[in-house]
Amino acid sequence: MIKFLILNSLLLVSQAPNPDRKFLDLKSQLEKFGFQVIIQLPPKRGAYGLLRDADKKIWINPIVFELHIGTQTLIHEAVHAAQVCAGKGKIKTLGLKVQPSNYARPFFMRYTDVHRQDLEREAYAVQTQPNSFELAVSLLQQHCK
Secondary structure, three states: HHHHHHHHHHHHHHHHHOOOOOEEEEHHHHHHOOOEEEEEEOOOOOOOOOEEEEOOEEEEOOOHOOOOOHHHHHHHHHHHHHHHHHHOOOOOOOOOOOOOOHHHHHHHHHOOHHHHHHHHHHHHEEEEEEOOOHHHHHHHHHHHO
């Protein structure tokens, strides 16, 4: 019985999210601006991250930590959070001049709605920059006053 409990405990620990410092800092910034970051499966099946602008909830799928894309996923959602702030509660584009890398193109081009495509283009543009963390924090500070 004790072997089972120890093994079970080890399995739970190995499955727990292990966010890095940037993830935790960005999560803190988002919470400072009234967003709730929830580490659990998003309501939309297959999503790594999801922001619901109506109540400022951000879901982060725990699998992103195993894939080592936790911070990138939160950066992407932080851009959407800045878009919500800029739209005073309704998501709107920020008019960013940065462009996403070519490898990200299929991820936002799959949206048929042009407005959604533009929102995703901005999020992927920031997410794929070498200074993505700093850009995301800057956008939050600029738009979520």
